Ligand SMILES: Nc1nc2c(c(=O)[nH]1)N[C@H]1C(S)=C(S)[C@@H](COP(=O)(O)OP(=O)(O)OC[C@H]3O[C@@H](n4cnc5c(=O)[nH]c(N)nc54)[C@H](O)[C@@H]3O)O[C@H]1N2
Ligand SMILES: Nc1nc2c(c(=O)[nH]1)N[C@H]1C(S)=C(S)[C@@H](COP(=O)(O)OP(=O)(O)OC[C@H]3O[C@@H](n4cnc5c(=O)[nH]c(N)nc54)[C@H](O)[C@@H]3O)O[C@H]1N2
Ligand code: SF4
């Protein structure tokens with residue numbers, strides 16, 4: 071029996087493998103034996119016929135790939151890197167990498183090659199929460215754990231659908247509901263999660279700041295502010311109060327599309343329940359004002375003092391299995407390493423620790439920005455690992471054009487059917503989950519050991535080994551002399567002492583301990599109501615809805631929402647071919663409100679074309695009453711989704727505005743449209 075952890079979502083369920091099947095680990099505190107269909111089938115993904123098993127190369131993207139050896143490929147990469155100015159080299163990583171992989175890639179790129187352009191798909195996912203945490207608390211720290219839900223009276227889900235995206239967490243929520251936990255869901259779609267809500271608020275897309283400000287105003291007007299907490303532990307309350315009270319309340323409510331009655335029901339539940347947790351995900355983060363939306367929500371907890379005590383607080387739900395670990399390591403272009411920002415003192419510390427002089431001194435380009443620079447022909451080498459940017463970045467046509475201008479694109483992937491593959495020059499086969507070991511941190515700071523369950527495919531390497539072999543070829547061998555992931559983990563643990571106040575107390579555990587039980591870093595960091603800001607107080611920020619997103623108009627009258635379905639994982643390289651995951655839901659559909667469908671004479675199951683200013687896709691209509699009028703929903707299992715989306719970014723977090731693109735939808739009469 072081997073114990074490991076699921077490699078899909080941020081819940082991070084403990085699993086057991088007995089050579090025949092995967093089951094939930096009853097003794098593991100996060101999931102207590104529960105597991106979802108994706109987790110239970112993960113070994114099948116290791117065995118699919120679509121694995122990338124050989125090194126492939128070509129000089130030009132119009133040519134066919136040829137198989138080459140590892141040595142030749144690594145040499146080609148090292149030669150090109152050594153001939154290129156570091157400012158023209160970029161790395162694009164993933165919240166699905168393990169901590170050890172992330173650590174090595176970050177050390178190689180920033181510390182030795184000397185480029186600061188190292189970002190991750192977490193930019194498209196958690197960046198808004200990261201920026202908000204840092205600005206409000208002075209540190210990227212999630213102050214709530216799943217266990218806190220047991221002591222909470224009310225859970226508010228805003229722009230999150232855990233019934234499909236964090237399945238085991240939602241199963242726990244359902245159990246707790248039976249013991250009295252109340253649930254409010256705020257979402258333009260009556261989602262699977264909303265079906266269990268005590269109160270469902272069908273908010274208009276993009277109106278969350280208006281709603282949350284309105285609640286803050288009510289807290290002030292009804293004397294529900296926790297003055298002790300606000301005056302002793304927060305900055306800028308008086309300024310916030312003054313500005314909030316100037317806002318036009320009727321207009322705010324109108325913009326939310328909610329009735330006064332529904333709003334009042336929300337307020338009543340907020341007042342009646344002592345302990346409140348709010349949880350959010352992509353419905354807030356992926357927005358032109360993603361960070362502001364985080365501020366507006368966290369404000370409510372600070373104003374009402376519902377934070378820093380059991381059963382209370384703002385709970386950002388991390389999506390990917392190790393997006394949190396990547397943030398800890400510093401695998402973002404806006405961070406140096408181990409929660410350290412770029413500044414002279416930190417760069418000196420990091421240079422000394424890595425025994426180098428090459429570390430850059432300022433932030434690098436973030437995800438979409440890397441591609442924007444590529445469009446200007448300023449990126450010559452791009453190393454992509456464990457993610458599929460051509461599938462997942464917004465405004466796909468533009469991203470395709472950009473990547474085509476990069477001289478050397480290296481794709482490290484465990485599967486051969488990514489969308490990015492068509493634009494790569496060298497493809498390196500990685501060993502996937504199940505064939506390797508390492509650590510990952512889940513959404514509530516729990517670090518777990520992933521174990522090797524099966525033998526490694528002959529020509530594959532672990533992601534960290536690939537980065538280490540590039541480092542060795544570049545002549546940094548003595549600094550990248552690791553024999554196994556544990557060596558890397560130990561070095562990373564030492565580096566955590568450099569973090570501010572050493573709050574990343576990851577040095578307290580070890581591989582040996584992690585094999586028997588998980589470790590939670592930063593336990594009780596805010597218990598004394600002290601934050602990591604200069605005066606130890608949390609910052610309140612006044613924000614308003616600036617209505618920056620693409621506006622619907624006569625030509626494009628619908629707003630496009632995009633998101634998850636329960637049994638599929640993003641582009642589907644790991645889940646798309648697993649029979650047990652395919653039986654419940656069709657992948658290719660677009661949800662449209664029944665009134666809109668009637669008006670457009672679209673019937674259920676009919677072929678429809680969806681177009682935006684940037685591109686189009688063809689799908690099948692699914693007529694529902696669970697989505698607001700003039701809003702459609704397409705799951706991101708549709709690999710063409712981002713031909714439609716807008717590449718507008720949040721100015722603070724640089725996270726894309728995925729959920730607010732203006733589109734039109736119409737029935738397809740012609741037989742010319744193929745559905746891929
Ligand atoms: N099955 C499965 N699970 C997954 C994943 C997967 O691919 N498949 N991916 C993982 C990852 S990486 C992530 S980031 C998480 C994402 O987890 P979630 O964010 O919970 O998943 P989404 O389906 O993107 O849900 C976002 C919700 O926000 C709503 N929404 C959109 N716009 C607005 C708005 O303006 N206001 C409000 N209030 N709501 C809005 C949408 O209708 C949708 O219900 O899931 C993780 N879990
Ligand atoms: N429209 C729209 N776009 C979105 C989103 C949205 O909600 N709407 N969500 C955004 C978010 S939150 C996210 S997180 C991204 C996700 O977008 P991606 O990260 O592109 O999605 P995945 O399909 O999970 O890609 C992971 C890749 O890693 C490969 N892989 C699997 N195992 C291994 C391994 O062990 N090693 C290596 N090297 N490779 C491996 C897989 O084959 C796959 O190609 O999409 C973003 N894009
Ligand atoms: S809930 Fe998430 S971590 Fe748990 S088994 Fe399902 S996909 Fe894996």
Ligand SMILES: [Mo]
Pocket residue numbers: 194195196389390
């Ligand atoms: Mo994500």
